[in-house]
Amino acid sequence: MERFKVILFIFLVFIILSTPKVMGQEKRALPLSKRYDTYTFTKNLNYEENIGFTQKNLKDLFPHLKEFGIIFGFARGDLINKEDYEIIPTILRLGFDFKPILEKFNFSPQGLSEFLFEPFINPIISPDSNVEVGCSFLGKYAHPIHRKVYLFFEGGVGLIYITQHTNEQSTQFNFIPQIGGGINYLFQNNLAFNVGYRYRHLSNASIRHPNKGINIDMLLIGLSLFF
Numbered sequence: 001m002e003r004f005k006v007i008l009f010i011f012l013v014f015i016i017l018s019t020p021k022v023m024g025q026e027k028r029a030l031p032l033s034k035r036y037d038t039y040t041f042t043k044n045l046n047y048e049e050n051i052g053f054t055q056k057n058l059k060d061l062f063p064h065l066k067e068f069g070i071i072f073g074f075a076r077g078d079l080i081n082k083e084d085y086e087i088i089p090t091i092l093r094l095g096f097d098f099k100p101i102l103e104k105f106n107f108s109p110q111g112l113s114e115f116l117f118e119p120f121i122n123p124i125i126s127p128d129s130n131v132e133v134g135c136s137f138l139g140k141y142a143h144p145i146h147r148k149v150y151l152f153f154e155g156g157v158g159l160i161y162i163t164q165h166t167n168e169q170s171t172q173f174n175f176i177p178q179i180g181g182g183i184n185y186l187f188q189n190n191l192a193f194n195v196g197y198r199y200r201h202l203s204n205a206s207i208r209h210p211n212k213g214i215n216i217d218m219l220l221i222g223l224s225l226f227f
Contacts, residue, residue, distance in 0.1 A: 066114055067095030069194065069224035077216040079127065080167045085214055086126035091118050093224065095140065111143040116154065124164050134160035136176065148186045152196070155179035160202065168212040171204045182220070190226045 071091040079085050095114040102113055116138040124130035136158030142150040158176045162169075182196020198220060203213040 064096045065094065065227055066097040066112070067093060067116075067224050067226050069093035069095070069222050071118075071194070071220050071222035073218055073220035073222075075122075075200070075216045075218035076126075077214050079214065080212070082166065083127040085124070085164070085166070085216065087122045087124050087132060087216070089120065089122050089218060089220060091120040091122075091136075091220075091222075093118050093222070095224075098139070109141065109143075111141060111150065112152075114140040114142075116140050116156070118158070124162070128164060130162065130164040132160055132162050132164075134158055134176065136178065138178070142184055150184040150186075150192075151181070152184055153181045154198075162202075166214065168210065168214050169202070169204065170208045170210050174202050174204045176200050176202050180218070180220075184224065186226075192224045192226065194220070194222045194224055196220050 069092075071089060071093055073089045075087045075089055077085045094117045096117070098113040098115045099108065102108065116136070118136040118138065120132070120134060120136070122132040124132060136156060138154045138156030138158075140152055140154040142152035145151050155178065158178070160174050160176050162172050162174065165172075178198055178200040180196055180198030182194060184192040184194050186192045196219075198218040200216040200218055201213055202216065204211050
């Protein structure tokens with residue numbers, strides 16, 4: 001629990017330090033799927049130079065990346081003959097715009113459609129001090145229910161290596177199909193606070209036995225910067 005308190009403290013400090021540094025100070029939240037029309041950066045060398053960026057220029061700078069975020073939380077599952085399997089999710093999120101691909105099939109959803117790439121290093125705090133390392137590949141759809149609030153659903157699969165030995169799994173390399181959902185709340189123009197739930201199953205696809213699997217309930221919070 002001490003490790004969890006330290007991670008939570010770091011996360012709160014990150015929120016405090018990040019909030020005043022967000023690009024654009026308009027108080028009206030913009031849709032997640034909309035880029036900025038204009039924005040001015042100031043460059044200080046031996047002089048001040050104002051550089052104007054249009055929507056086209058921003059699109060050239062970030063042609064595919066739509067979301068950059070960091071996620072923390074708490075997760076647990078049941079184990080046979082051992083204490084609960086408990087982890088502290090520590091996830092980096094890279095979201096790429098998936099709508100252009102959907103539009104090729106004449107499908108244009110109202111909300112935000114993304115392909116998520118999520119590398120992670122999750123400390124295991126029970127039954128022993130260990131670690132999970134891996135990466136998830138997910139699809140995400142966020143639907144606007146308010147100009148500042150988006151309801152999202154996500155799901156996919158990933159690869160994982162765990163240093164924890166359990167009676168359920170004969171291998172340390174496993175697969176993690178998962179599904180979940182939550183809410184994005186935009187408290188700045190392009191900065192959102194996220195809260196959600198994710199169900200994760202861990203198994204090795206019967207490559208080797210035993211392969212009883214470990215089911216995990218995950219409560220997640222985080223920050224996302226949208227482009």
